Amino acid sequence: MAWTEERIAKLKQGWEGGMTATQIAEMLGEGVTRNAVIGKAHRLGLESRPSPVKAAAEEAAPRPAPAPPPAPKAAEPSAPPPAPRAEAPIPAPQPPPAPVVAKAPAKPVKGGKQTRTTLLDLNDKVCKWPIGHPGEPDFHFCGKPVQPGFPYCGEHCLVAYQAQMPRKDRPRPLPPLPGAPRR
DNA sequence: CCCTGATTCGC
DNA sequence: GCGAATCAGG
Numbered sequence: 001m002a003w004t005e006e007r008i009a010k011l012k013q014g015w016e017g018g019m020t021a022t023q024i025a026e027m028l029g030e031g032v033t034r035n036a037v038i039g040k041a042h043r044l045g046l047e048s049r050p051s052p053v054k055a056a057a058e059e060a061a062p063r064p065a066p067a068p069p070p071a072p073k074a075a076e077p078s079a080p081p082p083a084p085r086a087e088a089p090i091p092a093p094q095p096p097p098a099p100v101v102a103k104a105p106a107k108p109v110k111g112g113k114q115t116r117t118t119l120l121d122l123n124d125k126v127c128k129w130p131i132g133h134p135g136e137p138d139f140h141f142c143g144k145p146v147q148p149g150f151p152y153c154g155e156h157c158l159v160a161y162q163a164q165m166p167r168k169d170r171p172r173p174l175p176p177l178p179g180a181p182r183r
Numbered sequence: 184c185c186c187t188g189a190t191t192c193g194c
Numbered sequence: 195g196c197g198a199a200t201c202a203g204g
Contacts, residue, residue, distance in 0.1 A: 003196085021188065038188060039197050049188075167192065167199085 001031055003040060011037060015046050117143025127153035129160075 001007075007028055014024035021034040021041070028037070041047060114121075117140050122128055127142035128151045144153040152160055 020186085022186085033197070034188090035199080036197050039190095039195090042189080043195070047189085 001029075008040070008044065011040060012044065012046060015041050015049070018049075116140035127151070127156055129153070129156035 003011075010028060011024060014027060015021075015037075019027070021037045025032045025034045025037045116138065117126055119141075121143065122141060125146060127144045127146050129142040130139070131142060132139040142153055142156055144155070146152060147154045147157050150157050
């Protein structure tokens, strides 16, 4: 159905009157989804009515940067960083799945030689890509010098940040398996 | 789960 | 331009 003057008028009226997109869609008749309403409203430049998402986004913003001491930080994530989303580069479809690494049994580290980068060794300079899995005896981190501005070294940045494949030929997320645990 | 509006992007 | 699919917070 086309967007006639009349239908657009109703849309505007309802939108400005505080009706939800769903209500407006029902008002306009069958075959009109709330998506159609929202899409049209935006194209008309009507936008910006309280949106749960937008409202929350503005909430957590004011951060003038108190400039915290770059020094030591005892705090540490219970688990390794799940991989921050890239901004400029497009975020990878999946966060780094702790790369599987068949590791030989940890060798007895005699003396004080440290060969692994552990949780306590993490800082802004070293690659935080997990090697193995948390809980495993020799779980550790890559530890190589990071790519400036990233939490990982160049090699692991390549794995963590990948370009999005066009929706069209992107594999379907996979339908829920019968009997699979609900959520 | 439901709801909401916002956004993306193939058409 | 359209709107389904998707996202993300409530």
